[in-house]
Amino acid sequence: SHEDPDHFASWQIISEGTIPLRYIRLIAAAVRRAVQTRRDAERERAAHAPPPPPPPAPPEEGDGDDLIDDAPLPYALTDLGNSNWFIERYGLDLRWCGAMPGTGWMTWTGARWEPDDFRLVNRQAATVGAMWRGVQVADEKMQTAIHKHVKHSESASGIRALIEISQANESIVTRAAQWDADIWAFNTPSKTYDLRKQTAHIPRRSEYITRVGSVDAASAGDCPLWMSFLDTIFGGDDELIGYIQRAMGYCLTGSTSEQCVFICYGTGQNGKSKFIEVLHYILGDYAKQTP
DSSP: OOOOOOOOOHHHHHHHOOOOOHHHHHHHHHHHHHHHHHHHHHHHHHHHSSOOOOOOOOOOTTOGGGGGHOOSSSEEEESHHHHHHHHHHHHHGGEETSSTTSSSSEEEOOEEEETTOOHHHHHHHHTTTHHHHTOOOSOOHHHHHHHHHHHHHSSSEEEEEEHHHHHHTTBBBBBBBTOOOOOOOEESSEEETTTTTTTOOEEEGGGOOOOOOOSSSSSSOOOOHHHHHHHHHHOOOHHHHHHHHHHHHHHTOOTTTTTTOOOOOOOSSSSHHHHHHHHHHHGGGOOOOOO
């Protein structure tokens, strides 16, 4: 400490020359040699010391507990991941609406939407296990997790979970008001007709039509047998036949603006039943028979 009185006294003694100068020089030389020796020893140790160990490498992606979550799998090993696969694989031809009969699932036939009465959705959902069996990875821990997920995916609880989650998918769920909303659309196996514009196009999923007629419209040609039948039962009355044609055309639409009902009236054996039977067959799902 610089406040030590002895410290100042020692320097005072030296400055007054009480110690011979040659001793002071010897002491200074000895100090310099000691300092130099220490420095040389440190350099020697540094020259022969082993190199320091490298810093620890950062953990690889997917290492340890994060292996399953971070791995490049096509879908997550969860019920939601299974649902995402299901929607991507089958969602184009599936819709769900809680107001529809049965399970609420609707399937596309190529001409219309119909209720899934044969549990097609369940059979499709059960194929998710086969998809996962085709996923092969090098990591043993990952492969074990996939095998475990296959068993869950093919279980009754796994299939139910997939279906329930898919019902909430925005590309699948629909409202009741979306179905059969166009009252001027008449659907056939190969064409959907716009009765107001008198145009036709192939059936579209986006129109959400659930009904279809039994036959396609003839592109050209007459129907002599039918025309002869009408001529017979209506006594050759062309005006009445024209009225019946307009009335039946109106029945093809969903419009009720005219507020009318048509009743076939007459004595027996005059063609009423055959006339109704032919129309009922042509209209297909658009016709209903009252009790």
